[in-house]
Amino acid sequence: MATPRRYLPSMSLLTAFEAAARHENFTGAAEELSISQSAVSRQVRLLEEQIGHQLFVRDKQAVKLSEAGAAYAREIGEALRRIGDATLNLRANPLGGTLNLAILPTFGTRWLAPRLPRFLDAHPGITLNLSTRLSAFDFKTEPLDAAIHFGDKPWPGTEGIELMRETVLPVASRQFLETHNIKEPSDLLNMPLLHLASRADQWGEWFAAQSLDIPNVRGMLFDQFATAAQAAGSGLGLALLPRFLIETDLQRGDLVSALDAPMRSRQRYFLVWPTGRDTYRPVSLFRNWIRTETADQIATPNLVGQLSRTP
Template structure:
């Protein structure tokens, strides 16, 4: 069934509406779209005429969207993002498939990317497009086919493949331990503890494995592993980091283990995908290949 033309406005008109909702003024819209304000106004008038409804509240020289138009603009924004991604897919790989993948920056660079050469060799027809995301998001509003996620298999409306459990180890610069003796895990409480934003309870969990009650811990907070690792290397305190991340720094002596050895954290790394994309051919190929790379006793999709 062919969709009536009045329900398929021009891209130019839709871009003008979306930009006005996001930027808040016709002047800003004109600058972003490289148009005159009169041209922007005509685009919006054309859209209103085509839909047969009023979308813009015009108060002297100020324009703002009606409540219904703002909701419409949000849906338009998502549709424009999907069109952009679809256009990019066909442009960069017109002969094959592609996969838009959200990755955690450190795990993606240290664990996934070194393995992708094998995937590219086996499946040159599939292009993997990657962007970093530090926390879970809504697949409905983000243009991703799948994501690398840390935590538990609790992302609603998705399937998942467990890739690797996380093991952590407390590390610091050698000079930090020159000033103190660590004979028991509780001795670390006397040192400056470095915390990572994505693992707010990591230290408390680590101490609990040794029977140490350590609630309400103080210390400094970092948002990425790259910065907290550098802080530890420069002697700012003790960081609890994934073992795969600090292997090289431990080998070169830039970091040393503050106490004990690697212990398993309460989370794992997963590939997750929205259920509605489970039959995506490129995703199925990537998922099956990634299952061969998984470092887990139960690496089957669930």
């Protein structure tokens, strides 16, 4: 539903307010906008009258943002930045379109990045912007078209396709394994274990898969795969890592499998996008491309579909 026009102040009022808010004075805003100080003051006053709230506290010759004004300035500043970015992207690439994609750091650098030249070669008109995210976010508040997500299912209010599952295995450095006698899963119970914050229960799941009931598994905690892999390779302990993300480490011998005891993860990688965004050309092209790239990872890459609509 379109926003009523009474809630859409003119661009001249908003740019004057945003500049005044950044400078916290009308003089600096006037110089930036190449208008008079009185014009800035008048535009800010008109905006205050239109929205029905005082945005600046005026004290003789000084002005200061009110509490409401500071909150409004943050929102308006972000909105104007997004309008500017959209205009810049359109001018730079009027036909191809732009795909703003959120990625998981290690998945993005180790799996996706080496394959992206194939996508860009196939679709030279597309501009691809990447940003890393470690947790779920709201598509309504971030200027993103799609995201690579790992979990049990796509986020509510989104649509998506399943890309792949992963197989994790316990790994350590060769030196660590030479100095620790590991013959069976129970041998790991007294070993230093390295945990990923996003998958804090995974060691417990692995022990359970080996028919070992472990009430509480302790050890060092890491926020990313890359640092956990580096720590394991440096001899700090054993890490439970996805095979497809550490193939190079295994081939070089930086990491070595501690046991022939892989575990299929119950969670999956998804490509997700806001409901209704599936017809946006860059999203559609990327979805078709990554579905092909992951075809050998999952038997039937299916459309997960809309789980729920958020109001």
